[in-house]
Amino acid sequence: MPTAGWQEDFAKAQAEQFVNIVCMKWGDRYGPEWVNRLYGMVSRSTSWKFRFVCFTDDPKGIRPEVECQPLPSVDFDKSLGKYWPKLGLMAPELGGLQGMTLFLDLDIVIIENIDDLLIYPGRFCIIREWKDPHLGYGNSSVVRYFIGRESAVLERFYATPEREIVETYASKEQNFLTKAVDEVTFWPQEWCVPFSRDCLPRNRILRFFATPKKPQQAKILVFYGSITPASALRGEHESNKRVGTGFSFRPTRRRFLPASWIGDYWYE
Secondary structure, eight states: OOSSOHHHHHHHHHHHTEEEEEEEEOSSSSOHHHHHHHHHHHHHSOSSEEEEEEEESOOTTOOTTSEEEOOOOOOOOGGGOSOGGGGGGGOTTGGGOOSEEEEEOTTOEEOSOOHHHHHSOOSSEEEEOSSSGGGOOEEEEEEEEETTTTTHHHHHHHHSOHHHHHHHHTTOHHHHHHHHSSOOEEOOTTTEEEHHHHSSOSSHHHHTTOOOOOOSSOSEEEOOTTOOHHHHHHTBOOGGGOOSSSOOOOSOSBOSSOOGGGGGTSOO
């Protein structure tokens, strides 16, 4: 682990205006085009120099500007869920990287310049989770940290009984991560916003007739549940990404009018 404080890493990044941008792709849910679009959005949305790394089990089809590396190893019981490999990003010598690092989920859409996320002070920056924000959990779609500073996260994960992971953290990687780091800073609320909450009416009947609106102060749109950037462009939900259990009567995939403006940002 580095001996100097994270503030020195932060100052070094500011002086050099350099950051690592990392993402992860495993399994077959997302193809290489998602990585390629993410790289395109980043390259159009920052004035900083960056090293873009995708940690993946299949580099085929990913554009040459992206450096592909194997997924970091994380041992966990698959019954706990599927997102725990993201904890591997906290490894002390991750892919030979050093310094300030910004992790981005593949299914986000960057709609404004993100330089502010790189100059915002903080050791570990994450989105405050919108549901039950008083619990102090984060949403790990957009995380900024410093390589080697958070290696204790993996140690704490392996030392935590599975029952506690389930009962205390609801088997959610991002809940555990937020509580396992030593110091958390939440992004300003308006910077990284959920498409479902900030672009659509709360009333689901009104949504059916509404065209999603671009949030004025947002820099990044976050997607979850059954809406993805691709389905938002169509004005639909993804039937293969339904969440929850039990019967759900949905006679049509249509949820709202197409958010055609997303296509202005979500491309390679």
